[in-house]
Amino acid sequence: MKTPPQLQVLIDDGVIDEVLRPLKSGKEAAVYVVRSGDDVRCAKVYKDMAQRSFQQRVQYQEGRKVRGSREARAIGKASKYGRKQQEVAWKNTEVDALYQLREAGLRVPEPYGYFHGVLVMELVTDAEGFSAARLGEVELAAEQARQFHAVLVQQVKLMLCCGLIHGDLSPYNVLVGPDGPVVIDFPQVVSAGGNNAARTMLLRDVNNLTAYLGRSAPELLDTWYGEEMWELF
Numbered sequence: 701m702k703t704p705p706q707l708q709v710l711i712d713d714g715v716i717d718e719v720l721r722p723l724k725s726g727k728e729a730a731v732y733v734v735r736s737g738d739d740v741r742c743a744k745v746y747k748d749m750a751q752r753s754f755q756q757r758v759q760y761q762e763g764r765k766v767r768g769s770r771e772a773r774a775i776g777k778a779s780k781y782g783r784k785q786q787e788v789a790w791k792n793t794e795v796d797a798l799y800q801l802r803e804a805g806l807r808v809p810e811p812y813g814y815f816h817g818v819l820v821m822e823l824v825t826d827a828e829g830f831s832a833a834r835l836g837e838v839e840l841a842a843e844q845a846r847q848f849h850a851v852l853v854q855q856v857k858l859m860l861c862c863g864l865i866h867g868d869l870s871p872y873n874v875l876v877g878p879d880g881p882v883v884i885d886f887p888q889v890v891s892a893g894g895n896n897a898a899r900t901m902l903l904r905d906v907n908n909l910t911a912y913l914g915r916s917a918p919e920l921l922d923t924w925y926g927e928e929m930w931e932l933f
Contacts, residue, residue: 701719701721701722703719704719704730704732704745706745706816706817706818707719707732707734707743707745707818709815709816709818710734710743710815710816710818710820713815713816715736715813715815715820716734716735716736716741716743716820717734717735717736717737718734718735719732719733719734719743720732720733720734720735720740721733723742723823723831727747728746728747728885728887729744729745729746729747729887730744730745730747731743731744731745732745733823733831734820736812736820740823741812741820741821741822741823742809742820742821742822742823743818743819743820743821744818744819744820744821745817745818746791746817746818746819746887790887791814791817791819791887792814793886793887793889794819794885794886794887794889795811795814795819797864797886797889798811798819798821798886799811800862800864801858801859801862801864801886804858804861804862805858806855806858806859806862806883807851807855807880807881807882807883808882808883808884808886809821809822809823809824809882809884810822824875824877824882824884825877825878826876826877826878827878832875832876832877832882833875833876834871834872834873834874834875834876835848835871835872835874835875835876835881835912836870836871836872836874836912838876839916840913840916841916842916842917843917844916845913845914845915845916845917845920846913846917846920847880848880848881848913849909849910849913849917849920849923851880851881852874852881852883852909852913853906853909853925855881855883856869856902856905856906856909856925856926856929857925857929860892860902860929860933863891863892863893864889864890864891864892865889865890865891865892865895865898865901865902865905866883866886866888866889866901866905867888867889867890867901867905868885868888868905869883869904869905869906869908869909870908870909870912871908871909871912873885874909892933899930902926902929902930903926903927903930905926906925906926906929907926910923910925
């Protein structure tokens with residue numbers, strides 16, 4: 701495959717040695733499997749801001765801190781410079797969240813660094829060493845669904861203890877590793893205490909997981925952990 705320009709820069713700088721293959725491509729970014737020395741990792745290449753809608757981000761950005769007063773003013777005025785800084789802040793949010801959540805012991809990929817707009821992190825694999833499947837692609841027995849639900853609700857709770865809400869949690873940004881589910885994709889993470897839509901997003905995250913896992917274990921549909929967590933928070 702032809703090496704994407706953003707990853708060629710990392711090869712030139714010695715951050716990675718080789719791009720092995722594409723892993724997935726979404727609205728926000730494309731992810732590639734890369735080799736760094738003897739380690740196989742993944743690299744998340746964020747798509748250009750011209751390819752995405754800033755309007756969809758407004759509710760996620762409320763309560764986020766911006767590095768520098770000049771940048772904050774520019775973003776507020778929606779100037780060309782402000783839009784560029786808004787793009788930088790959007791990418792930095794995921795990087796910062798990954799480091800914070802990993803430090804707090806959550807089940808998220810280990811970040812290895814952020815270079816030239818590319819996030820290099822752990823490649824989550826299954827028991828055979830292949831790229832892990834997404835939860836939404838896996839059929840679960842009832843007992844396994846109950847176990848995964850307990851683990852994921854715990855992860856949402858721990859995120860909330862860090863003052864964060866995933867904001868877009870679904871079966872398609874949870875990977876199934878050999879030791880259970882791993883939560884991914886954090887560019888839209890929101891401040892639990894600084895965003896007026898925080899409660900709505902928390903409930904949506906929990907309800908998305910419950911609705912999906914409840915297909916295999918219907919008794920989960922009678923749980924209301926999102927409301928309980930928000931009341932305690």
